[in-house]
Amino acid sequence: MARRVLQISPATWAGGIALALVLALSFGSLAAVALRAEGDTGLGPADWAAIRFTLVQALLSAAISVALAVPVGRALARRRFAGRQVLITLLGAPFILPVIVAVLGLIAVFGRGGILSQALGLMGFEPISIYGFHGVVLAHVFFNLPLATRLILQGWLDIPSERFRLAASLGFGTRDVARVLERPMLRQVLPGAFLVIFLLCLTSFAVALTLGGGPRATTVELAIYQSFRFDFDLGRAALLALVQFALGAAAALVALRVALPTGIGAGLDRPMTRWDAASGWLRVQDAALIALATLFLVVPLAMIAINGAAALPSLPASVGWAALRSLAVALGSAALTLLLALSIAALVVRRGSKLAEAIGTLTIAASPLVIGTGLFVILFPLIRPERVALEVTVLVNAAMSLPFALRALVPALTAVEADFGRLADELGLTGTSRLRRLWLPRLRRPLGFSAGLAAALSMGDLGVIAVFASPDGGTLPLQIYRLMAAYRMGDAAGAALLLLALSLALFWVFDRGGRLDADA
CATH class of the missing domain: 1.10.3720.10 (MetI-like)
Structure with missing residues (x-):
């Protein structure tokens, strides 16, 4: 058993780094706001x-x-x-x-x-x-x-x-x-x-x-x-x-x-x-x-489909740019979610660490806005927050999707290791070889579902971006809110229909891609 642990040091390091990031986002942001909240207020x-x-x-x-x-x-x-x-x-x-x-x-x-x-x-x-x-x-x-x-x-x-x-x-x-x-x-x-x-x-x-x-x-x-x-x-x-x-x-x-x-x-x-x-x-x-x-x-x-369809052809250019930013955030968040979830799941399964799984789900106790508050407090003295609005949104959305991805990946990876782990050890499959030849082919279904869920949730998020975005920037949900605040309800309905279509399409593409020709 000790020899098996030593063989997976890359997975252990990757899982440790992922857990450190989760801890930094959860408790690091909390510590930042705690220090900023000191005083008589x-x-x-x-x-x-x-x-x-x-x-x-x-x-x-x-x-x-x-x-x-x-x-x-x-x-x-x-x-x-x-x-x-x-x-x-x-x-x-x-x-x-x-x-x-x-x-x-x-x-x-x-x-x-x-x-x-x-x-x-x-x-x-x-x-x-x-x-x-x-x-x-x-x-x-x-x-x-x-x-x-x-x-x-x-x-x-x-x-x-x-x-x-x-x-x-x-x-x-x-x-x-x-x-x-x-x-x-x-x-x-x-x-x-x-x-x-x-x-x-x-x-x-x-x-x-x-x-x-x-x-x-x-x-x-x-x-x-x-x-x-x-x-x-x-x-x-x-x-x-x-x-x-x-x-x-x-x-x-x-x-x-x-x-x-x-x-x-x-x-x-x-x-x-x-x-x-x-x-x-x-x-x-x-x-x-x-x-x-x-x-x-x-x-x-x-009603969204009926009201939005009529407004789609005349949407302002700002909606299109916001949609592109939302797609970039969603894809980045999905990729980061999979990287973090797979690293932590490997640590949980191969080392049998329930503590690692518990740490991975810490973000469920915090809202995106709370984590965003801590990051804003940390970044404000160093850089203009709106310059890193999209990057911060990707990071926080990935952290918020992580508990759901772990829920899908940990049982699936446990089953894969139970069925093929001993054989893989005998064949000397470790590190990236084990990842490419054993895990990824048999985890396509949960990986596809997790990526689709993370992308869809990130696509529709209106939390951190509302704090960090500049007045002329932001993602599609924030642009819809601005149209609503300006009482442009027709344009808002059209943009909402676009957002709905993009969110469902992202989920379907990733989930379908994970199920297509996937090994059972």
């Missing part, structure tokens, strides 16, 4: 209001998302229909959907000039407004309801079909099945799903930037941004960054301590038949729930 009333708003909106958004996901997940679990698998796949789309695009779609549906307000106007009612607390919560539910549904649906699918067959033979009705089978599963699944969504809502920036604002609808991250861009109060921004990191770290620790679902027994993987849900009323109820959830997901995206 404390949290004012507006800061405490931002903290309260952040916690309340995250709690409410997570609670509503999970509460609505339970009946939708149950309906999907007990019904089979044409297009069901496509719909379940679409439930994962909001995770890679650029936030600014979804916000524009929600405005087109729920804004004062949206289709819902127009329908209310025809009935003699006043139009509704999407801005403020309720708009932030609505947007977070739009993003996280599909995620919660996927998590809860998996819990239902993990219940062996034999349990439902036994329940039917015992004459159990719908309430009995819910009490004996479904509620125990939900008690295992719901806490984890709630905490994951709470953490995502806690670190959401673009939603609060576009739909929040004002004293009553400001999150901690939005307060950090305002301290930079409007007040240039680095001390206050640094103090708020510490608060944001503490909130995220606390939520992440609680989420990690919540046990994953253990299931309620093994089965024979037979198709599930739900005799307890055969009544016509339950069929209608489930169909209505699935239809409403689908409309809630699809209609805002359809």
